[in-house]
Amino acid sequence: MESPQSLFAQGDxxxxxxxxxxxxxxxxxRSWKKQRHFRLQEDGQTIWYKSRWAGTGHSTFSVADVDxxxxxHQSEILLSIADEFPADLCFTLVFHGRRSNLDLVAESPSEAQVWIRGVRKLIQNTESMNDKERLDQWIWDWFQKADKNKDGRMNFKxxxxxxKMMNVDMNEEYALRLFTMADKSESGCLENEEFVQFYKMLTEREDVWRVFQDYSRDGQILTLAELEDFLKQEQQEGERSLEHAQELIDRYEPSENAKKHGAMSIDGFQMYLVSPESAVLDPQLLALHQDMSQPLSHYFICSSHNTYLMDDQLRGQSSQEAYIQALKRGCRCVEVDCWDGPNGEPVVYHGHTFTSKILFRDVITTLAEYAFKVSEFPVILSLENHCSMEQQRVMAQLLDTILGDTLLRAPLDRLVPQELPSPQDLKRKVLLKAKKIGGLEESETLTDEVTDEVSDEDEADPKSLSAENLSAEALHLNDKKSKLSxxxxDLVVYCKSVHFHSFEYSRLHSKCYEMSSFSESKARKLAKDTGAEFVRHNSRQLSRVYPSGMRTDSSNYNPQELWNVGCQIVALxxxxxxxxxxxxDGLFSQxxxxxxxxxPDFMRNDDSFDPERPQARNGYTSLxxxxxxxxxxxxxKVNQKEGSIVDPLVRVEIYGVFQDQAKQETSYIDNNGFNPLWNETLNFIVHVPELALVRFVVEDYDKASRNDFMGQFTVPFTCIQPGYRHIHLxxxxxxxxxxxxLFVNIKISELTTEV
Structure with missing residues (x-):
């Protein structure tokens, strides 16, 4: 048996x-540059490397982990050695998730190109695999791990x-029976297709078979009418169910004979149930489908805090890579903390700490390249400005020259807005959020300089600074008022930073293009005390919320309670x-x-929605x-010891308005992470489904200590597909x-009586 990647690699x-x-x-x-021997292994999937001095020690990583x-020179590290190694020798492997990049230097440009082209081909091949090829690769990987003597055969031991490696503690007698059934050659070993047969027997889905039997009259196939009945009754599909049933047979049924007779076998049924279109998150709502022509204040906006940091805010590394990763995850509001740097060049870092510094110029260059690769909708650049007049002018010049036409410099149509423009109106535009001299109405008539407080985070708590061990002199520097260039x-248009006085003051005096920043503690207090007013305020103006300065480990607060009052820019x-x-990630996956x-519409108009009293709103219905x-x-597996097997449990958590916060969990299953069976039902009442998120969490139960996290999936309540669904962790x-x-059956119904 050969892996799909291995077969692909043979001809290249x-x-x-x-x-x-x-x-x-x-x-x-700059000082740590060591030679390593790199090699693509025979499976065409794993890259192996070791030091020539390291004896038997080596490292590996899977091509599937490379993004x-x-x-x-596209990383800070390779830029730092640019004088020593030219760009045509250098390349960077960027991994999925939060794993550090791998920066490499080849011995010749042609060798660098071989590895750049080769890894790209492997990534492309991995991404283009169909479900069967992916499964074959997965089986192959396990075969390789278990085939200790590498003879291409596997004995019972x-x-x-x-x-054990696959997380299943199977009865030895039952395992031997499956092994013997798969060993058609009676050689005492499994090879090639015999191992595939063993895997198929091992993964037979009794749970799926039972559902199939409920709708199949003869227990062998689902007729077109029976499949339509299943789609109507269980999947809650309406008028399209007959047409959809035929599409499913055409798409997933592997048997040509069954297809010919308009029927679906258990294999086709299982392939449909594990496919993306049968996932818990409705694929139609994954696509861009919402009205994008409403004012910016009517949207939740995916937002990052201290975007430049790769780690904690005391000693962490500042990096352009952090901006790239945030933008690739759909982030539309990034933060830049600017300070005077050497040679007249502003730098970005977390002031008065030991975080490393990067050039403002490099951050804006990265923004120019990556801002619109994932989304065409506007990016808000939240400027935390601590620079002198001279370096502010440098910042303005860099923004102007590097961002070019993407930088919004004036109101659309040159008109003073009565409401904010829409994401659609501002496609492929970068908006600067910062202090501004005067307003849009009179911006042409003001003097060139005014004294103004430059710091953006108006509600910053002085006590939080002491947590970062700042000196009295540093505190004084932080508090002083500076001049604004x-x-x-002039580059600030729709996101003018202003101090928040009160909701009444904003209602009477504030312009739609003015916005305030709130510390998490201030925002939470306002949400608790005056939630309905906060909702109304946020229907017209933007609000930004940021984590407390006490969070020196760069931990996060729960964003849900700020979304509950309509705050758009909840920065994490x-x-x-x-x-x-x-x-x-769950909210912005749609x-x-x-x-x-x-x-939701009740947060965009004057309905006076109060998250503390959801029953009071018009059209209230709980589900x-x-x-x-x-x-x-x-x-x-969470514990990599060979003999350890997990004891999994599932917890379902609801996040939304206060009345909707809830958690329930199943019992745990002893020693089975391969195919645990719970068959337990958890029930919830949801008062404001439009704001609710549902999080499915799997943990390894431990009676002596805290459970270990295994996997999760978070989905907006309004995006859930009812029926039999798989949740891909x-x-x-x-x-x-x-x-x-996880395999679940979800039912959503209106409550007939008040709860």
Missing amino acids: KDLQVMKAGAMLRKVKS VVREG EVRTLL RELS NFQTAGLEMDLN NGCCGYVLK RLSIQVISGQQLP LSKDGTAIPLSS
């Missing part, structure tokens, strides 16, 4: 050269080891994985991952959410875990 010259291996310099810093290959001021530390980023999600957690498939980093899923 670049990949054959990669299999022979090469000496490449691995670069970690992209960048040529030349190796199979027992494989089962006319050149920089993208570099920190966890629940908060899961919620952010609408084409474009970084803008239209707020019952019933989730039968049926089974799990190929759940990941994501890692802590938000990247897919191959073939790892």
Whole structure:
């Protein structure tokens, strides 16, 4: 048996050269540059490397973990050695998730090109695999791991080891029976197709078979009418169900004979149930489908805090890569903290800390290149400005020359707006959020300079600065008032930063293009005390919320309670994985991952929606959410010890208005992460489905200590497809875990009586 990647690699010259291996310099810093022997392994999937001095020690990584290959000096590290190694020798492998890049230097330009082209071909081949090829690759990978003596055959002892590695503690007698049935050659070993047969028997889905039997009259096939009945009754599909049933048979049924008779076998049924169109998140709502012509204030906007940081805000590395990763995740509001740098060049870093510094020029160059690769809708550049007049002028010049026509310099149609323009109106535009001299109405008539407080975060708590061990002198510098340059001021159009006084003051005096920043504590207090007013304020003006300065570890606050009052720019530390980023990724997974999600209609008008009293709004209806957690498939191991197997449980968490916050979990299953079966139903009442997020979490139960996280998936309630669905799990980093899923049955119904 050969893997799809291995077969692909056999016919390609670049990949054959990669299999022979090469000496490449691995670069970690200007002073750490070490030669390593790199080689593509025979599976065409794994890249192996080691030091010539490291004895038997080596490292490997899978091509599937590589997101992209960048040529030349496209990282801070490679830029730092540009004087030593020319660009045509250098390239960077960028990994999915939060794993560090791998910076490499080849010995010749032609060798660099072989590796750049080769890895790109492997990535493209991996991404273009169909479901069957992906499964074949997955089986091949397990075969390779378990085939200890590398003879291409697997005896029963190796199979027992494989089962442990695959997270299943199977009865030895049952495992031997499957092994013997698969060993058609009676050689005492499984090879090639015999191992595939063993895997198929091992993964037979009793849970799917039961659902199939409920609708199949003869227990062998689903007729077109029976499949239509299943789609109507279980998947809650309406008028299109007959037409859709025929499409499913054409798309997923592997048997030509069954296709000819307009029927679906158990194999086709299972392929449909694990396909993207049968996932819990409705694929039609994944696409860009919302009205993008409403004012900016009517959208939630995917937003990052301290975007330049790869790590914590005391000693972390500042990097252009952090901007690239945030923008690739659909972020539409990035933050730049600017300070005076040497040689008249502004720098970006977390002031008065030990974080590293990068040039403002390089940040804006990165923004120019990556701003609109994932989404065409506007990017807001939130400027935290601590620079002198001279360097502010340099900043304005750099913004102007590097961003060119993408930088918005004046109101659309040269008119003073009565409401903010829409994302559609501002496509492929960068908006500067900062202080501004005067307003749009009189901006042509003001003097060139005024004294103004430059710092953007108006509500910053002085106590938070002490957490960063700032000196009295530094505190004084932070608090002083500085002059604002006319050149920089003139680039601020629709996002003028102003101090927040009160909702009444804003209602009477504020312009639609004025916006305020709130610390998380100030915003949460306003949300709790005056939620309905906050909602109304946010229907007309933008609000930005940022994490407390006390969060020196760059942890995050829960964004949900700020979305509940309509705050658009709820900024999170993208570099920190966890629940908060899961919620952010979940909310913005819809609408084409474009970084803008239209707020519910009752938050865009004067309905006076109060998140504390959702029953008071017009058209209020609560829903019952019933989730039968049926089974799990190929759940990941959390403890890599060979003999350890997980004891999984599933928890369903609801995030939304206060009344909707809820959690329930299943019991745990002993020693089975391969195909655990729960068949437990969890019930919830949801009062404001338009704001609710549903998070499915799988954990490894531990009675002695905290459970270990295994995987999760977060979906907006309004995007859930009812019926029998697979939930394809994501890692802590938000990247897919191959073939790892939950099988559930979801029912959503209106409550007939008040709860």
